[in-house]
Amino acid sequence: MKKLLSLLLASAMLLTLVACGSNTTNNQTGNNDTNNTGETNGGDTETTGWTPERDITLVNPYEAGGTSDIPSRIYASYISENMGGRLMNVNCITGAGGALGAQEVMNSSPDGYTILVAPAGYAMNYAKGTLDWTYEAFDPICLYVTSVLGIIVRADSEYETYQDLVDAVKANPGQINMGIATSGLPQFSVYAMEGHEDMQFNTVDIGGSTVKATELLAGRVDVMIDSIGGVKSYIESGDFRLLAVFSDERIDTYPDVPTMAELGYTEDETSVMSQVFGIWAPKGTPAEVIDYISDRFEEAANAPEVADQLSAQDYAATYMDTEDYLVYLESMYTSFVDFAENYLG
């Protein structure tokens, strides 16, 4: 009986160790390796100063499998192969329109091991007054991927073109259901459209995750604004139709679909419609850590296999280094705040 008991206790301990293994083993190997990092530095990469001693966590503030998750995982899996044996893991901390994940990174230690996927939606929520912090509460690292939003209707919809939709909305103010993810970037796009055309949608929330396609499929919303990558397969299957894309130039995949600029929108209006994702670190992260992570993302953005995987889902591997990205962020925040003043009063 005693033998059996000790065996059982031992196996129970083992089970719990296995279960919590990911954390414990990381820390242990991290400690062991501190002595060796000097050697591996010199050998593998020419970056000076810093290499990770344990795995890096990339916090995605939205649902697994969503618009920000897929490109993050494509990058993370490429970068994991080029970080001297250390991995980059994507961790989804969701809730409150992405604010929770940001909060989590803000409160982590600025050592480069916890970094954030930062969508343009943060600038919009700041301009709306929902968030009380800007990019200045973080140390932005780089811009790494862009995606394109579009106006989407059902394929059997009576709206053949953008103009059909506008005419219908003007004829029935507040009657046409426009589906968006509240607190997501499309919210400002709707304001821009309503302001530009002087019309009124009935804007409804269809959630931030992949579930939103059902609302359009079942016809509960008449039109929605979403990333075109997310609905690509529905367009191919002949369920949905694209009326316009929110990008500077026409998209290769849909050469017949006009851009918003072609439809007469000003730069002030289109500037709040482009979906960009950057990487932010907690405030106070050392410069060499930022350089290291930025370099890894640049390598990945230039790798053909990453570009292929991204473009298959209608994303673009656009990279911008720390300096340019900071300039970009400043102008992006200004245009969102200006837009909010002009359109929301």
Next chain:
Amino acid sequence: MATFLDALGQIASLEVLLLICVGTVVGIIFGAIPGLNTPIAVALLLPFSYKLGTVPAMALLLGVYMGGISGGLVSAILLRIPGTAAAIATTFDGYPMCKKGLGAEAMAIGTYGSFIGGTFSAIVLAFLASPLTKIAIQFGPWDYFGLMMFALSLVSALIGSSVLKGYISMFIGLFISCIGLSSLDGLTKRFTLGMYQLEGGVSMVILIIGIYAVPEILSAAGKLREDMATAQYEKKHFYIPSKEHRGRRYWRVMLQSSIIGTFIGIMPGLGSSTGAMLSYTAAQKTSKHKEEFGTGCPEGVYASEVANNAVTGGALIPMLSLGIPGDSVTAIIMAALILQGISVGPLLFTQHPDLVYVIVIIVFLANLAMFIIQSFGIPLFAKIVQVPRFYLLPLIVMCCAMGCISVNNRLFDFYLIIVLGILGYALENNKYPLPPLLLGYILGSDTELYLRRSLMYYGSFGDCLKMVSAGTFLLIAAVVITVAALVMRNKKLMSKLRGKKAAA
């Protein structure tokens, strides 16, 4: 048929079959340990799947999914602590069976039931995926709101001894789900008492450990000197339920629970715990042996375990036919497919018909693997209750503590467990049923979300009620059930009514 054979060919390799078994074992372990659950296991294994091919990756992840949902029954039956939320309803009859000394038999019944439920849903997945999805997408926010209110009132009104106490318990759960940033827009911080750790809300793992495990450990510690019936089991290597426990008498409950579980699975967001609780309540109300429920009857264990595994196949249906995940685990499995370069969506059936068959066959094989592995594991598990409790209890406390700290890597959650544990102990000892509390918590934020969406879609609550829809119907049913239960449980009122009838 050719594609089916092709799919079979892709699976018939040692690597794939081994990965199914490995995944199932990992799933059972994560399911059995309170504080760890299937989404955690699948998320941890996702990075490994990048390097595997599509078919091996699916074998691994689906194995974890099937094993994890079933594994929760072990601690639910032996310790009255559900290993995962899916196994909450298994404690109702599983633990009393264990107290009678039928622990091994209860686990065998649960395992067999899981296999039946999982297989049923795999068959539905294979043949009815497309038509069922077409029905499911017709469910709008108002219908979901009605369905959730129906589930909440059904479980609250019928599961405990008192309707009022059930409802109070459910409202405490709804209240806990309100803690944190508001769910639709994140505009307001609710009941956070100025603590930023509460902005994310109370996580499910913390709540289950706090409400279920802590009070159970406390009351077990209070009864250390009493003797407990040790599980009597024959020395066998492989357990299947005895003939009388899988006879014709249980066919009806198995079929009913399979259908309820699969249906709940198809509805995105409801999840296996809701499926199991609804199925248990339904089985109790429609059974010929109502009085046996809660005292340790095989029917109760079947109702819960058949349904929670039937949810798995159901949840895969909208994922495969539309690219819409049915629960948090299928969302991660879908991400794994996308990272393999497969666009999941309405074209999957036409572009990758072989893949659909591959997934169906893997689901079936994973259920089979779960059945065999868990049946062999029962003698091992059953020994847990033979361990003197002054050794066992600290071990469980340690598991729970590690589980809760692993959620966010912070000590705050540990204090939260102590607070929730005191709440759970107080409720339990005053005969407030705990399942409605958990269901209220699980469905709370979605109920709010769908109500707010319905108001955005249709204008006002009155406008919603005026619609002839499943939502309105279910909402009325929810009210009727509550009133009926209140009246029927109230003996004074009943005798008055009878008296009046007699007088008239």
